[in-house]
Amino acid sequence: MDFVLLIQAILIGIFCYLGSVSSPWLMGVSGGYYVVGRPLVAGLIVGLILGDITTGIILGVAVQAAFIATISTGGTQNSEITYAAYGGIALGILTKAEPGVTVTLSVGIGALGLILHNVMMVTNSAWNKRADRAAENGDARGIILNNAFYPQIVNFLLRVVPVALAIYFGQGFVTKALDVIPGDVTHIMNVLGGLLPALGIALLMNLLIKDKFQLIFFLAGFVIIAFIVQNMIALTVIASLIAYVIYLGAGSSTHTETEDEVI
Amino acid sequence: MKKLDKKDLRKGWMSWAMYHLSSMSFEKLEAHGFAHSMIPILNKLYKDNPEEYKKALKRHSVFYNTEPQSGSLVNGIVASLEEEKANGKEIDDEMFHSVKTGIMGPIAGIGDSTIQGIIIPILLTIGMGISSNGNPLGVFVYIIGYLAIILSLSYFLYFRGYHLGVNAVDGLIGANSERLRNAFSVLGTLVIGGLAASFVHLTTPLKIPNGDESIELQKTLDGFFPGLLSLLAVLFCWYLISKKKYSGTKVLLILVAFSIIGVLLNIF
Numbered sequence: 001m002d003f004v005l006l007i008q009a010i011l012i013g014i015f016c017y018l019g020s021v022s023s024p025w026l027m028g029v030s031g032g033y034y035v036v037g038r039p040l041v042a043g044l045i046v047g048l049i050l051g052d053i054t055t056g057i058i059l060g061v062a063v064q065a066a067f068i069a070t071i072s073t074g075g076t077q078n079s080e081i082t083y084a085a086y087g088g089i090a091l092g093i094l095t096k097a098e099p100g101v102t103v104t105l106s107v108g109i110g111a112l113g114l115i116l117h118n119v120m121m122v123t124n125s126a127w128n129k130r131a132d133r134a135a136e137n138g139d140a141r142g143i144i145l146n147n148a149f150y151p152q153i154v155n156f157l158l159r160v161v162p163v164a165l166a167i168y169f170g171q172g173f174v175t176k177a178l179d180v181i182p183g184d185v186t187h188i189m190n191v192l193g194g195l196l197p198a199l200g201i202a203l204l205m206n207l208l209i210k211d212k213f214q215l216i217f218f219l220a221g222f223v224i225i226a227f228i229v230q231n232m233i234a235l236t237v238i239a240s241l242i243a244y245v246i247y248l249g250a251g252s253s254t255h256t257e258t259e260d261e262v263i
Numbered sequence: 264m265k266k267l268d269k270k271d272l273r274k275g276w277m278s279w280a281m282y283h284l285s286s287m288s289f290e291k292l293e294a295h296g297f298a299h300s301m302i303p304i305l306n307k308l309y310k311d312n313p314e315e316y317k318k319a320l321k322r323h324s325v326f327y328n329t330e331p332q333s334g335s336l337v338n339g340i341v342a343s344l345e346e347e348k349a350n351g352k353e354i355d356d357e358m359f360h361s362v363k364t365g366i367m368g369p370i371a372g373i374g375d376s377t378i379q380g381i382i383i384p385i386l387l388t389i390g391m392g393i394s395s396n397g398n399p400l401g402v403f404v405y406i407i408g409y410l411a412i413i414l415s416l417s418y419f420l421y422f423r424g425y426h427l428g429v430n431a432v433d434g435l436i437g438a439n440s441e442r443l444r445n446a447f448s449v450l451g452t453l454v455i456g457g458l459a460a461s462f463v464h465l466t467t468p469l470k471i472p473n474g475d476e477s478i479e480l481q482k483t484l485d486g487f488f489p490g491l492l493s494l495l496a497v498l499f500c501w502y503l504i505s506k507k508k509y510s511g512t513k514v515l516l517i518l519v520a521f522s523i524i525g526v527l528l529n530i531f
Contacts, residue, residue: 024281030332030413034383035406040390044402054397061391068387068462069455071379079515107515124288131286131295135324138317140302143324147295151286184526191531192522194464195496199514201459202500204380208451209505217449219494221456226490232388232457236381239453247446 002168009090009167011049013160015042016086022120022155024148033082039063039106042085050093059092060085062099063106066193069200071207083113083159087166094171095178100190105174107196109166116158120151127151217242265308265349267342267425274303276421279338280414283331292328297338297363304342308349319345322356329367330374335417337366339424340431347428366435373444380451382412384458463493467530 018026019037026032035041043060047053063085070081088106091097097105127146134142209215220242224235279300286295301323309316329337340362348354386408393401424431434440467484470477484491503509503517525531 022284022287024283024285027410027414028281028283028285028331030280030417031410034378034413035409038383038387038405040387040394040405041402043394044399053399057394057397057399057402060402061395064387064391065462068384068458069380071375079511111512111515121287121289124286125290127286128288128291128295131298132324135298135320136317138313138320140306140320143295143298143302143320147286147299148282188522188526191465191526192519194493195518195522196515197462198459198493198497198500199511199518201455201463201497202504202514203511204376204455205452205497205501206505208376208380208448208455209501210448214448214452217452218456218459221453221458222460222490222494223456224453225457225460226488226494230461232385232454232461235457236385236454239450239457242453243446243450246449247442250442250445 005171006164006168008049009164010160012046012086012090012167013163015045015049016082016163017156017159019082019086020155020159021082021117022124023152037082037085039067039081039085039089042082043089046086046089046093050090052093055093056089059089059099059102062193063088063092063103066103066107066196067200068197069204071200071203079107079110080113080117081110083116083163084110087113087163087170090163090167091170091174094167095175097174097178098186098190100193101178101186103193103196104189107192116162120155120158123154124151265346267304267307267346271303271307272339272342272422272425275300275338275342276335276418278303279331279335279421280417283334291326293331294324294327296331297327298323300338301341301345304345308345312349315349318356322359325360327363327367329371330378332378332413332417333374333420334367334370335421336424336431337363337370339421339426340366340428341424343425343428362429362432366432369435369440369444373447376451377447378413381454383409385454386412388458388461459494459497460490463490463497465492465496465531467492469530 015036017023019032019035019042021029021033021037023032026036036045040057040060043056043058043063044053045056047056047060050056067079067081067084070079084106087109088102091105091109092099092102127150130150131143131146134140134146205218209218221235221239224238225232229235279296282299283293283296287293298320301319305316305319309319323341341359344354344359344362386405389408390401390405393404395401427434466481469480471480488494500514500518503514504511509517522531
């Protein structure tokens with residue numbers, strides 16, 4: 001039994017827990033899900049734990065690109081980004097996989113992770129009922145325990161155990177699998193890695209674009225980056241200018257748009 | 264006269280900032296996180312009125328969901344309402360519910376699209392640019408940049424909500440906010456257009472025979488519209504999600520199938 005790897009795998013599992021959407025310990029989602037849970041940050045942390053920071057960060061950047069526009073609204077997601085980041089990047093480093101392969105590993109692990117995340121959402125209903133009862137009895141301590149602590153035991157186990165096991169036992173399996181996989185499959189994984197950001201971006205577009213004429217703003221943003229300047233800061237400044245002009249142009253006249261309730 | 268001091272409010276903000284989603288479930292989401300965040304406030308206001316204390320805990324344990332970081336505004340507003348109620352103003356549970364449900368939607372709309380749609384992707388893009396060769400500096404730029412922006416915003420909004428009280432509601436659902444939201448959605452749409460151009464990559468190795476030589480299709484495409492295939496891929500996904508109402512998972516599976524078929528046919 002490889003104790004060093006086991007401890008490394010458990011540590012990575014603990015960070016996967018700290019970066020989860022419902023973990024409160026790093027200022028809720030602010031320092032957890034949106035910082036420790038991002039693949040870019042996971043790359044650094046996993047790299048530190050496994051002793052290869054440079055590879056960790058390079059793989060972190062690759063996985064982050066696939067998840068650049070990942071959104072979760074109202075508790076729904078299409079992939080669990082934290083499982084994807086920690087499981088995928090760790091296996092990527094351990095098996096010396098290429099970035100494209102690591103991205104695909106991450107996406108697969110993220111899909112399995114989503115199931116576990118949903119299991120937690122379901123078991124949390126039981127804690128919710130206890131918190132309700134505590135509220136009816138005026139028991140503040142009961143609310144705190146059932147909101148902040150008990151659900152976290154489930155969340156902790158659902159993250160640390162599977163992630164640590166996947167890393168500990170997955171290394172050999174993934175290495176063997178990569179050896180026998182034909183070149184075409186690696187190529188497919190690379191193509192898929194380039195396409196995946198399109199999904200997150202489409203979900204964001206769905207959130208922002210209410211009227212198909214607004215598609216012109218999306219095209220303008222695309223064209224500015226593709227044709228003029230490959231720099232997001234420059235685009236942000238130009239975009240702020242355009243948004244401000246539109247804000248001024250709209251005046252204070254009241255446009256009554258009835259379909260505004262879709263948010 | 265009961266008055267919340269800065270210490271109570273700080274505790275209220277802190278409880279919300281940490282525990283907003285810690286017991287998230289499909290049917291309650293942030294309900295008990297909201298109740299949890301009111302405990303420091305209620306401890307002060309209803310110290311010697313257990314009956315009201317109980318009622319207050321109960322009315323804040325109902326379904327609630329918004330973008331939690333910008334949503335601290337709502338917790339601030341509700342804290343000021345509770346303070347008024349504790350001082351004898353006639354405010355019924357219905358009023359609390361309508362304030363909360365009335366603004367959680369608009370806040371989620373602005374918060375999600377600016378935080379997840381603009382702030383995070385832009386900061387990530389900057390960090391990834393610096394870190395693309397394995398340099399940890401870009402990661403720290405993201406971590407420090409995001410925490411500095413979001414924690415000060417969340418703290419500021421909580422106190423702003425407390426000071427404005429219920430007046431903040433008019434500002435949020437009035438005509439002016441409509442204008443503001445439109446401007447933000449334009450900003451967000453432009454930025455994600457840029458993200459699409461930076462991060463989606465689809466190219467073709469196809470060659471078109473032309474006499475003895477052959478023309479590389481990708482070069483021709485790049486000549487008149489760089490990234491055209493990537494753009495079409497995004498528009499295709501958007502069409503499936505917004506017009507065909509496909510779920511994210513379904514589109515993911517379609518992309519997998521698309522990549523497999525494309526590679527096997529040597530199109531990609």
